[in-house]
Amino acid sequence: MAIQNADKNTFKDLIAQDFVIADFYGTTCVPCKLFSKILEDIAAEIPFLNIVKLNTTDNPEIAEELDIHAVPTIHFYKDGQLVDSHVGVMQPQEVKDIIAKYMYA
């Protein structure tokens, strides 16, 4: 599984190449835990997918910098560029639709 935990020092490097899903979550956020499980399922299904998780409670500076005001927020990056984003829990097929749209573009 390609799920990596980022912090303010590593985040930008981790999203710099290829297609990356960034999951911004909070320590006490219950919907975040639900979405985390959905991402784990997707990672187990698609092993070459890059997923980066960032705890906004512990890393408020980068959340501020990226304009993250609610969690979970999901960013989709292609070679470091933000190509799509979503606030709130996404269903598995919604995530896959965005993968299909950008990963092979």
Next chain:
Amino acid sequence: MKSRVLHAKDFRSIDIKPYVKPFVPDEEALEGELRRLANPHVRWEAGTAVSSGDQVLCALRSGCPRFNRENVRFVAGSSMFHKELEALSIGMSTGETREIDLPEGRVSLTVRSVMNRVVPELTDAMAEALGLEGVSNLEEYRAYLLVQQKEKYLEQAVWEPFQHLRERMLAETEFVLFKEDWQAGMRQKLERCRVLFRQEGIVMEEATERDFEGRIPVKSYHELVAMLQRDEWDTLLMHLLGKYYAQSDGFTVTEADYEQYIADYTKMWHTTEDKAREVDPYDSFVYNEYASHAVHILREYAKTQF
């Protein structure tokens, strides 16, 4: 505060059964959660034939540039690449080529390599590895999940019986009430809102409908005052009930509780300690904690009726 409880209604004598909807386990969700145990143990092994869920590396040939590519990798049946092409690949072997007519034109797909997805059987060791207290095998993990599922259900389902219990308690408990206590509580809540607005650079009395949007479910300052006046009545009664129960169950609110609250508030709202204390001074924290204590007692009792 001069207001107090004169005689508390015994909440156990209030029938809330008509509002209790029994818990029915969601077996499908339970099985899905159990299957998740295998996720970290999924293996990818080089194979020759493609089944649904396998990784496929292929070459595509087509007049359409999108489908004229070398080394395209996807998971067959995942719908993440292309539904029809993924379906076409299922049942193919390494080196084999098949063609399909898509709206974009004819596409030829050659399978270069296959990685078969191998999902191991669930074992007791997988459950034990979770490190959950009291869970050392699959059966115990299933029981644990069932408890979790029920607790989650109760958090939602308890709302209706709790509301009924609360309404009856407030209506049938005898209180001695002083208007100035209600006014003091009201002023406290209003001041809290004023501070919160001020910290965002807004004068509460001049706040517009847009200023309130997403913050408080009112459209004007006057609506806010009316809402706080209405809500404070019940909050005061719940506070008095909380104080009443605390006399016998030993519940107390300490400065350490307050400091923890301020630390949590500061972290959650990314603010300073000073600002957190300005929003919720110690006295208002204590006042609200006793009201929450009464809520807790009634909710926990309502849960036991499921």
